[in-house]
Amino acid sequence: MPDEQSRKAKSGRLLDIRNLRIEATTYPPGEPPKTITLVHDVSLTLERGKVLGLIGESGAGKSTIGLASMGYGRGGCRIIGGEVVLNGRDILKGGRSGLRKLRGREVCYVAQSAAAAFNPAHQLMDQVVEASLLHGTAKRAAAEKRAVELFRKLGLPDPENIGKRYPHQVSGGQLQRVMTAMALCSEPDLIVFDEPTTALDVTTQIDVLAAIRDAIRDTGVAALYITHDLAVVAQVADEIMVLRHGRLVEWGDTRQIIKEPRQEYTNALVSVHEIEHQEKKAADTPFLSVKNVTAAYGQGTVKVLKNVSVDIHSGQTLAVVGESGSGKSTLARAITGLLPPMEGSITFGGKKLSNALSARSKEDLRQLQMVYQMADVAMNPRQPISTIIGRPLEFYFGMKGAERDRRVAELLDKIEMGKGFADRYPAELSGGQKQRVCIARALAAKPKLIICDEVTSALDPLVANGILKLLLELQAEEGVAYLFITHDLATVRSIADSIAVMYRGEVVRYGSKSEVLAPPFDPYTDLLLSSVPEMEIGWLDKAIASRRMESAGN
Amino acid sequence: MLDIKRIPLGAWIGLILTSLFLICAIFAPWLAPYGNGEIVGDVWGPMTSTNLLGTDNLGRDLLSRMIYGARITIFIAVLATALAFSLGSILGFTAAVVGGWFDSLMSRFVDLLMSIPTLIFALVVLSVLPANILTLILVMGILDSTRVYRLSRAVAVDINVMDFVEAAKLRGEGRGWIIFREILPNALSPLVSELGLRFIYAVLFLSALSFLGLGVQPPSADWGGMVKENKDGIVFGIPAALIPAGAIAALAISVNLVADWILNRTTDLKGGRGNA
Numbered sequence: 001m002p003d004e005q006s007r008k009a010k011s012g013r014l015l016d017i018r019n020l021r022i023e024a025t026t027y028p029p030g031e032p033p034k035t036i037t038l039v040h041d042v043s044l045t046l047e048r049g050k051v052l053g054l055i056g057e058s059g060a061g062k063s064t065i066g067l068a069s070m071g072y073g074r075g076g077c078r079i080i081g082g083e084v085v086l087n088g089r090d091i092l093k094g095g096r097s098g099l100r101k102l103r104g105r106e107v108c109y110v111a112q113s114a115a116a117a118f119n120p121a122h123q124l125m126d127q128v129v130e131a132s133l134l135h136g137t138a139k140r141a142a143a144e145k146r147a148v149e150l151f152r153k154l155g156l157p158d159p160e161n162i163g164k165r166y167p168h169q170v171s172g173g174q175l176q177r178v179m180t181a182m183a184l185c186s187e188p189d190l191i192v193f194d195e196p197t198t199a200l201d202v203t204t205q206i207d208v209l210a211a212i213r214d215a216i217r218d219t220g221v222a223a224l225y226i227t228h229d230l231a232v233v234a235q236v237a238d239e240i241m242v243l244r245h246g247r248l249v250e251w252g253d254t255r256q257i258i259k260e261p262r263q264e265y266t267n268a269l270v271s272v273h274e275i276e277h278q279e280k281k282a283a284d285t286p287f288l289s290v291k292n293v294t295a296a297y298g299q300g301t302v303k304v305l306k307n308v309s310v311d312i313h314s315g316q317t318l319a320v321v322g323e324s325g326s327g328k329s330t331l332a333r334a335i336t337g338l339l340p341p342m343e344g345s346i347t348f349g350g351k352k353l354s355n356a357l358s359a360r361s362k363e364d365l366r367q368l369q370m371v372y373q374m375a376d377v378a379m380n381p382r383q384p385i386s387t388i389i390g391r392p393l394e395f396y397f398g399m400k401g402a403e404r405d406r407r408v409a410e411l412l413d414k415i416e417m418g419k420g421f422a423d424r425y426p427a428e429l430s431g432g433q434k435q436r437v438c439i440a441r442a443l444a445a446k447p448k449l450i451i452c453d454e455v456t457s458a459l460d461p462l463v464a465n466g467i468l469k470l471l472l473e474l475q476a477e478e479g480v481a482y483l484f485i486t487h488d489l490a491t492v493r494s495i496a497d498s499i500a501v502m503y504r505g506e507v508v509r510y511g512s513k514s515e516v517l518a519p520p521f522d523p524y525t526d527l528l529l530s531s532v533p534e535m536e537i538g539w540l541d542k543a544i545a546s547r548r549m550e551s552a553g554n
Numbered sequence: 555m556l557d558i559k560r561i562p563l564g565a566w567i568g569l570i571l572t573s574l575f576l577i578c579a580i581f582a583p584w585l586a587p588y589g590n591g592e593i594v595g596d597v598w599g600p601m602t603s604t605n606l607l608g609t610d611n612l613g614r615d616l617l618s619r620m621i622y623g624a625r626i627t628i629f630i631a632v633l634a635t636a637l638a639f640s641l642g643s644i645l646g647f648t649a650a651v652v653g654g655w656f657d658s659l660m661s662r663f664v665d666l667l668m669s670i671p672t673l674i675f676a677l678v679v680l681s682v683l684p685a686n687i688l689t690l691i692l693v694m695g696i697l698d699s700t701r702v703y704r705l706s707r708a709v710a711v712d713i714n715v716m717d718f719v720e721a722a723k724l725r726g727e728g729r730g731w732i733i734f735r736e737i738l739p740n741a742l743s744p745l746v747s748e749l750g751l752r753f754i755y756a757v758l759f760l761s762a763l764s765f766l767g768l769g770v771q772p773p774s775a776d777w778g779g780m781v782k783e784n785k786d787g788i789v790f791g792i793p794a795a796l797i798p799a800g801a802i803a804a805l806a807i808s809v810n811l812v813a814d815w816i817l818n819r820t821t822d823l824k825g826g827r828g829n830a
Contacts, residue, residue: 336724357723365726378717382739395725445725 021081053237104131108183125163173204231533275494286311293344319496369442375434568811637695642702650710750813
């Protein structure tokens with residue numbers, strides 16, 4: 001496909017960003033507007049056909065720098081200094097029409113959430129070829145032919161006809177690959193991948209990652225790969241740039257960053273955050289047991305839980321693992337009574353718990369608390385932290401006034417946040433702090449069991465690590481049990497006492513942590529275990545080669 | 555919170571005119587030079603220094619009538635809007651939270667009410683019921699509450715599925731807490747801006763009813779009624795009917811300007827600051 005001319009052009013410098021400086025204006029309530037600098041004089045260069053990984057925690061400025069390569073400032077960001085030289089010219093000086101010619105032709109973008117980035121009202125093919133037609137690089141028939149080729153290369157099922165579908169008719173992993181095809185379709189020189197696999201399951205991530213890597217290699221396009229997961233970027237990138245607070249921390253080739261990081265911060269990112277956790281022995285009688293529960297949506301038509309039985313022991317952690325759609329969140333909904341089971345029973349402390357939420361006593365409700373994945377939407381944005389944590393105290397224990405405030409302060413102290421946070425609103429907290437407040441709210445009820453639904457998956461690795469440590473400390477202090485729902489096996493290793501692996505609504509493997517994580521594995525557990533990215537170059541090839549089954553997402 | 559320098563020109567005009575009308579309405583007996591029904595001169599007298607806006611079809615001072623008219627127009631419209639909002643939003647929120655048959659029943663009933671043209675519906679009801687201000691307010695309020703119901707139900711349905719409402723339900727909170735403490739504060743901004751628009755509709759609706767003779771009954775009159783009383787004068791080149799008509803338009807526009815500004819401030823995530 002690449003003709004003589006483009007092959008010749010495949011060497012040399014493609015992108016040269018010099019002293020890039022990006023600012024944004026914020027409007028804190030009750031104060032005059034402030035200008036903050038998001039990116040401080042960052043420079044980078046990218047050769048043709050190479051992949052540079054940009055990595056850092058949220059707020060590091062990695063997406064902002066990525067978007068600057070196409071002259072775009074998101075959400076009021078302004079590029080106020082520096083040069084972005086692409087194909088030998090400074091794109092910031094080209095004006096609006098220059099940028100319009102550039103975007104979608106020389107630089108394309110792959111967004112984190114493909115589901116939100118596609119227009120739900122148009123067929124996929126129309127959206128994939130749109131840029132090529134708009135820039136006149138190809139006629140419709142030729143562009144569609146190329147798109148089908150790309151679909152095939154990216155391993156999409158039925159490549160001839162998938163373009164006729166609408167975005168909601170394909171799975172999340174497939175949609176992400178279609179988006180990569182869209183970016184590649186107009187044969188750009190550079191693609192900006194903005195966390196393309198972060199929102200996917202580990203088992204799906206591995207497929208998408210392999211597809212993206214092969215597509216980059218085969219088409220010879222250069223790429224900026226933005227992610228917070230160092231293990232992921234190690235599989236795709238030639239070079240890695242570590243960013244923090246909008247400043248460059250370290251920049252080197254992949255092997256050097258992974259094996260011999262020179263900066264302390266890089267070292268913290270690279271070192272594996274395994275928390276040593278001693279497995280507790282199960283007591284004779286569990287305090288909560290789920291027996292043969294079957295649950296379904298829509299009057300029994302779609303069974304999402306099939307004959308599930310698990311036990312939870314006092315003061316211990318049961319981890320429920322599986323990919324999306326495996327029914328692990330539904331299990332939580334069945335236990336809490338939000339989705340009354342069709343069959344089976346849930347016993348709590350020796351007596352049967354009513355299936356429906358409305359039939360349970362206040363005391364039963366108090367004993368079961370829940371912490372959600374998205375801390376942002378799990379707290380009422382119009383309530384201050386003191387109300388959020390204080391309400392369960394009022395509601396369950398009738399605490400009022402000074403007594404309540406004292407207890408709120410104690411709880412804030414327990415989650416390692418100061419008294420000063422009591423008057424703040426959720427919007428004034430960081431992601432990790434929000435999750436801590438949600439934990440404090442659950443803890444305020446003095447429950448026997450807290451259900452943690454993917455509590456760390458929306459957080460940066462270092463912050464997530466802090467939350468896990470906090471949960472373990474609280475378990476030691478308060479003797480609370482956790483039902484920990486996650487798709488991340490690394491998390492499971494550091495927190496669980498027993499594990500239930502779920503696949504399509506059934507528990508396929510269940511037992512103590514040491515039993516479940518010891519070979520021989522069933523095919524599904526093996527797939528889950530082998531899909532967890534490891535901080536090792538060449539892991540992706542090994543993992544793909546050794547797989548025994550496809551993930552359910554395909 | 556509110557920075558006076560940031561209020562746009564349109565909003566200033568709206569605020570000033572609206573407060574002018576409100577002052578007229580509240581202090582009518584002290585502001586009006588003559589009584590409401592007092593005959594002070596000739597029929598359709600010209601504008602003079604004693605009768606600043608001239609006189610009406612019975613020789614009453616038009617300015618005084620306008621000021622008293624403002625009082626009655628705004629009084630009825632405010633009460634009708636308040637009724638529409640309390641009824642519509644509480645029922646709408648309840649329908650969203652309770653769901654099931656209650657929601658279906660309420661929503662279909664509201665659909666039924668809305669399928670009949672409001673003006674015709676009101677004309678039929680008002681011609682049957684005794685003509686007094688209370689019936690007028692009740693009819694206007696109930697008819698208007700269907701719109702508010704729709705809006706508040708739609709907003710509340712969205713909020714009701716958020717995790718923080720689920721968390722409250724898991725805690726065992728009653729419906730009262732969920733509706734007033736979890737949902738209402740988050741639904742307030744679209745409702746507040748809708749309030750302004752609904753108020754204007756109430757003014758226009760009242761004026762239309764009075765013009766058709768089923769609204770405020772003589773001798774007291776709202777602006778719509780005054781247009782009706784003086785409309786025959788237009789043929790003779792007498793502008794008396796145009797003055798209340800102009801007042802209706804001015805009130806509608808000024809309240810709209812204020813509502814627009816509030817809408818802009820409250821729906822925008824940056825508090826309306828980033829859109830200059």
